[in-house]
Amino acid sequence: MDTTPTPDQAADLLAQVEANERHSRTGDAWPLVTLFFVLSAGLSVGLVAIGVIDDVPTQLIVFFAGLAWLGPALVVYLVKALSWSRRSGIVLFTWLGLILLGTLAGIIADSYATTTPVPYVAAGLLWFAAPVFSFLALRR
Template identity: 70%
Template sequence: MNTTPTPEQADELLAQAEASQTQARTNDAWPLVTLFFVLSAGLSVGLVAVGLITDNTTQLIILGAGLAWLIPALVVYLIKALSWSRRSTAVLITWLAVIVIGFIGGVMTDSFAASTPVPFFAAGLLWVAAPVFSLLALRR
């Protein structure tokens, strides 16, 4: 009984393994893309509200509404993500760093000087970060 595959069989097995890896990466990426878009949209709307509204209570309410999207987005991601690959984890951590820096920078700048356009720029950064990091997550 010979269990050593022929060169043709070995090529077929390698092709099947590569196809399985590609499919797994793609399946893992879509929940991550959903997370990117939902959180970026919610937080950027909150930042625009911070830039437009002068009443602190209303700012906090709208900001809280934007942050409320964090829970369903994380639930979808944690339930639907099939695997935790190193690549998707690195993309997620980098995206989170960009989001946190942009969000905190926009909110803090508005609290020190209410008439600056920094919250709008930060909202734009968050809005652009979602498709950029989504494309990185979907890259094979």
């Protein structure tokens, strides 16, 4: 018995593999979008609190309360993502780097001068970054 596929069977198998890859990339994108929006919202609220509130312990409480949404967002992403495509990994790590830089810039700038608008600008950057990177994650 010959197990070598015919050219038509091979073409059908390749088409099936491509359809499965497309489906897994699409399934990977929506949990990634959820992660982008949830974490951006949590960190933005924390940065605005850092800019508005003068009491450092209260600033930290509100900031870490916003950051606490990272756990559930990561759980949703890791449980629901069907695959880790190279493209979604690049988008995720680029976004995480941007989020980290914006957050650190807002926190550091507020620690030097409490009247600086940098925490608000950083929060706005995070709000802007979430839909932009979500669009990149959904674009295939």
